[in-house]
Amino acid sequence: MQVSIVDAFTRTAGAGNRAGVVLDAVGLDAEAMQRIAAAVGASETAFMLSGPDGGVRLRYFTPKAEIDFCGHATVATFHLLAERGLLPREGHARLECAAGTLDVELEAMGGGASRAWIVTPRHAWETPPVPLSKVLPLVGGSVDMVDETLPAYRNAQRLVVPFRRREDVWNLAPRAGALAELLGPHGMRGLYVFTRDVREAGSVAHARYFVPGVGVAEDPVTGSAAGPLGVYLASHGVLSLPAEGGTVRARIEQGDAIGKPGRIEVEVTGRAGAPERARIGGVAVTVLEGTLRA
Template sequence: MRPPRQGEVRVMQVTIVDAFTQTPGAGNRAGVVLDAAGLDAAAMQRIAAAVGASETAFLLSPPGESLVRLRYFTPTDEIDFCGHATVATFHLLAERGLLGRSGTYRLECAAGTLDVELEPVGAKGSRVWIVTPRNPFLESPVPVEQVMALVGGTAAMVDPSLPVRRNAHRLMIPLRRQADVWELAPKGGALAELLAPHGVKGVYVFTRETREAGSVAHSRYFVPGLGVAEDPVTGSASGPLGMYLASHGVVALPAGGGTVRARIEQGDAIGKPGRVEVEVTGSAGQPERARIGGVAVTVLEGTLRA
């Protein structure tokens, strides 16, 4: 793709994909641009804002190569990594026959180079498995009482048996009950203002009280610092949550080392249910790696003038 001339309007092909679901309208919606090699950051940001999904992924490498280069933009900012937009992109590449339905690939993004595996599901689909970036779990830089007040809850909702932690640009807060998670109604502007001086963009709340027997946690994610009031289903947070739960014995790893799988629920509270499979590898209380897995469904293909 040649670079655009100054002032030129380009017609871009954009595909809308719902990730972590096979039901259109559920899960987490992503925009995918497969022909983005000639776009600069300003153009990608304009496209992401026009698409309006929580994230849009831009493919910079030629389709069909084993090394897949992506950049991710919310409607207001570029981010290092996005789980659901990665699932959406690899789903689309496999669906179009540009990648095999099974196989191993490498993802290159601002967060680093990550391993990706495609696993066949059903007659035509694939589950996308992604090794998520690993970041340390730190003490919260702000009092949890202040945070809970601004997400529309109280400190009494917090589960005292698990710690509040910061991981990358998010706070992870365990709550006692699913009803508490559903009750929250954040004050986005005030929450962003509280968190911004500490480099925190959002609050990820979860509970061990789930809707389905096979799940290990039920969650919501508010990200006002990135222009996203609520992210429906968050792969980039689900991997760290798997690591967190394994560190505290909620997900039980073998004493001698091994791999376990669990499922995280998200999106139900806003009518967009999605399910993230999480695979954690390590030994009891000492997780070493997490992968997230998800399916997707293509919803809409069209053109965008940007």
């Protein structure tokens, strides 16, 4: 099986979030894909079942489970398709996955690279089903670290919690098994924490994501969470949308705490206080090409 290893949300090999990409997955069943993803060992591996002419159809597997959508593995796949000349370096494409049909735009960048812009699935923002006083000690945190000017929410299968200080975010150390045991019965797979205490001018948030529910102790740079975070920040006035409607862009930092820095561009469209759509944007670099015998 031909497998590519691609680092997404970075142009530096070894940084960002590593994905496996199998461009010819026709004929593979779920069991085979799961076995390949486990052998690759990246946080996610994307399997292309059709495309690109009729729309790119992908399935995503962590080393332990299948998931509906993965931002960095999608960036990695479209980077690879453009790099190989299977898609133009600039233009629109259609992504089909378990989360639905999503628009993808390739933007030509300098040096022959392309940035992939991907519309992210939307999910309701709900009251957390578990008290933060029970969750945060399992990652080495406490409720006094929380930014009380912003709410904590459940969004899909993740708990989203704002912190005041980047230092506290960096010092978190999850007990993966205990966290999965607490969140799992409530249909949640992980904890996404962020702070507005950023490292770089132009960034709006700095994040970490612990996802033990799918066998990923920490996901280095998470596009599927960054898009919803953009909607959250626009809903609460951290990102300012025009009253008459328009678009705002910002950058989310992630991965720095574990030595794999990546940067996710986020674009939110809508009216002030009423965001309607989010896209994530990211570049990537191909690290390895090879044959996997699994």
